[in-house]
Amino acid sequence: MRPHDADAFRHALRLARQRTGVRCVFGGEVGDGTLRLTEFTGTLTDSMSGLRVGPGRGLGGYVLTHQRPLAVNDYVPATSITHDYDNPVRQEGIRAIVAAPVTVRSGVRGVLYAAVRDAAPLGERATAALMEAARRLAGELAVRDEVDRRVRLLEAAAEAPPQAPPSPGLDALRDLHAELRGIAHEIEDTALRDRLRHACDRFLRAETAPDGERPEAGPAGRPRLSARELDVLSYVALGCTNAEAAQYLCLEPETVKAYLRSATRKLGVHSRHHAVAAARRHGLLP
Template sequence: MEQTRHPLMRPDDADAFRQALRSVQRRTEVPLVFGGQVLNGALRLSEFLGARTSGLRGLSVFPGAGLGGHVVAYGHPAAVNDYGTAKSITHDYDRPVLGEGIRSVVAAPVTVHGSVRGVLYGAVRAVLPLGDRAVDALVDASRRLAGEISLRDEVDRRVQLLQTAACDELMNDRDRVTAEEVRELHTEFRSIAQAMEDTELRDRLRQACERLARLGVQRKSELISPLAPRELDVLAQVALGCSNAEAGRRLSLLPETVKAYLRSAMRKLEVHSRHEAVVVARRRGLLP
């Protein structure tokens, strides 16, 4: 599956790869981490931390070739303790790899719904196997990255459905994506974001929710949210018709806590009822 990007909704996935590599270096002492996305059938190495040369930058790695190509082809992590003499891989890329001084290297796939969308590497410049801690950190980062890309894909898919429904007048009514479905999607994604332990992923998903809510807003002055994230979470549930108790169950909050967040949101929006709060929030682009 190739990456698709909606120009309004989706940030550059390369940034997500850089964040994943930074997380590996924060958790380990691996001196060189790098990786890239699978685009047009080949892995393109684009992100590097700790590189000494530019030989690997922009390199296209094809399925089955080298360590990365092996990972792309078979979809599971792989490692070699001495790249130059390894018999388990081909040596199509020895010149740039050995030119960087790489000897021991581990590669982990970023797999989304069974398709390898990228590869993350960790490497040392000595014949010294990377320890379990480093390997675990690399694999964990690849899984977290896959989760974020999967969420981005789903947002893109839903937005594409929305645009198709809005532009195609010949579509059957039963196939149209309604405003209510967009609101349900927005609320569901906010709930998913709240459950995430990774703060970077949570913040990015919330930003995607904000873009989704603002699709119909034109004036930039209306795009500044006065509400805290938890207040928006509660208001999104209320917009779907949930009672305080129902919103609390969905958000793992006590009904009294939901009521407090709702009162705070109403005060900030300068309204006096739940209904008015939802109407004003939608008008400002805070809710879809």
């Protein structure tokens, strides 16, 4: 299962606090059209904990509806927002606040806030830093969404009944497998990365080998290739040059060459093409 996105929000708030220089930062995710404040750093009370903010209501509701940041120099008397949440804001003692939307594919997935306890503008620097933290978080959520989508494709392919002759879409599945291995390397979340690689392994166990044969899975004679060696081989299998594989995997061409050389040695062959064939024979590649 996909890990809860709260960890990504907490990381974004730590980054926002560091970059803005503002001690009080908080935010939360949007679900069923409503923003729920769940993550806080630098607050003094729990007055806003779990607060649900409706579209168009208060500062967060404005940001949720209009999908753009907004700042107020003094929250309670501000005329640009509604005042549904004045009491919890008063209890926390914050006055100047800026809020930024976390926008993924034209939809707001959350809102980040930075606040101070005096009626003084937070300034362009703090606003820009908060917006950058929101953009980085949006990028992380987009990657997680795409990984989820592709994992579902792989899982569906692995669970589908075997077909003979081989599907004409095998090349597309091999391309998807290579791309997913490349994405997995870039993911910082260990659980999500392991889940993606596990899905790749499930895909390999499906009956997708040529002529309707299941790839050999004999563990006794199977070479042990590292994750990066398999990453490189998966792109070589698509016909990529070392330079192209390096670009996809964010590596140096010489590094790709070294991984490829190590893989061919472990597979007991002497060329990149024989390495791909051997890896498929051992069930290491689709």
